[in-house]
Amino acid sequence: MHYETLNIDIAERLATVTLDRPDLRNAFNEQTIAELTAAFTALGQVESIGAIVLAANGTAFCAGADLNWMKKMAGYSHDENRADAMQLANMLRAIYLCPKPVVAKVQGDCYAGGMGLVAACDIAVAVEDAHFCLSEVKLGLIPATIAPYVIKAMGENAARRYFLTAERFNAREALRIGFVHEVATAAALDGQVDIIAKALMANSPNAVREAKTLVRDIAGQSVTDALVADTAQRIANIRASSEGREGVRSFLEKRKPSWLA
Template sequence: MEFQTLTVAIEGYVATVTLNRPDVRNAFNEFSIAELSLVFTDLGRMDSVRAIVLAANGPAFCAGADLNWMKKMAGYSYSDNVDDAEKLADMLRVIYLCPKPVVAKVQGDCYAGGMGLVAACDIAVAASGANFCLSEVKLGLIPATISPYVIKAMGENAARRYFLTAEKFTAQEAHRIGFVHDIIGADTLDAHVESIVKSLVTSSPNAVREAKVLVREVTGKSVDSALVVDTAERIANIRSSDEGREGVASFLEKRKPSWLA
């Protein structure tokens, strides 16, 4: 498919979705939101794709909202604003709930809504020169739509600071607060992401998918009898699945599992 704001490439089991509006620092608008929703929905359904990389073209990863889009929003009614914000919220949710693992490759500055994109991914890797900023309050706004994902990624304490101050912070600070998993030199960023993706695509596709669900559904729950039963049932289900049986059998027989054949 051809897109106005993205490029999509599939090589092997890996799909790379690249934000492709470098002239506006990959700021998003209603078109990029719609295209991201469509692409991640489709890739999530493709058996031939086992991992997705979210990348960007140009010196910035994403500058947040496009200025022309913001000018349109200035004339919106309340109901128009709700409808518009729900489209962004739905797009972030599609990425967050995508059944395939998603790796964000942040090669440059990542501001406002761009941080929401990164936070909705499963793994985030940033170039050492990248900067981050939740700039909304400087414009009289709040990072509401992206907040469920950003707070999960950086934690409540860090969110209290950066939501309120709109300070710009470095990749090193993003790593310290847990917003990104790794900081890598720009010259080795691609290779590092490739090594992570290799780990993803060589594991059981079903197990990776279920492990992603496991983290999402167990996080924050009390360790009570209901959770004990739930997790016992999850491991029982995966052990008796086709890939679970094949994985154990291949390990015992000292051979490659079928998904690597």
């Protein structure tokens, strides 16, 4: 597929999806939304890919919604607004449910819907001078479609504050509340993301995929008999899998597993 708002690069099992509208601070419109949905859906099915990095060109990671797109939305009917919002919701879900682990490399400011992009990723690393803002209420709106992911990432208590105040906060605060996993200097950002990507790609692709699903399915559940049985079934399944058997054999035989050979 040809992409006009993204750059896609694949090298040594690592795919990098780069937002490429730097003159508009990588604000997204319906085309960017469609292209991100298509890119993550397609890359998630490529067996040779071990991890995906979501990055951006320019001084901002993502400023949220494109102004021209917002102008169009102002004239939409209720049904048109709902259909438009569903496209954004489906894009975020495509990233969140992508079978591959996804790392957000936040090289600049990240606002509104851009925070949804980061929150839908599995791991987020931000440059130390990045700033974040959930600015929707300033415009009479709410961060509804991004809320499931942002609340999971920063927690209910922090979300209550930043959803309501629309305060701008820095990368250290994003780290403190758990929205990002690491903060790096501009010089160290690429290297830190590379370390994480290499760690992901050193592991069993099937186990990484199943571990991602495990976190998503188990988080927030009560420890019931059904949950205990479910987790026992999952470990039984993975032990009997080809990669599970190969991983244990390679460890006992003190050699690299087949996925690293």
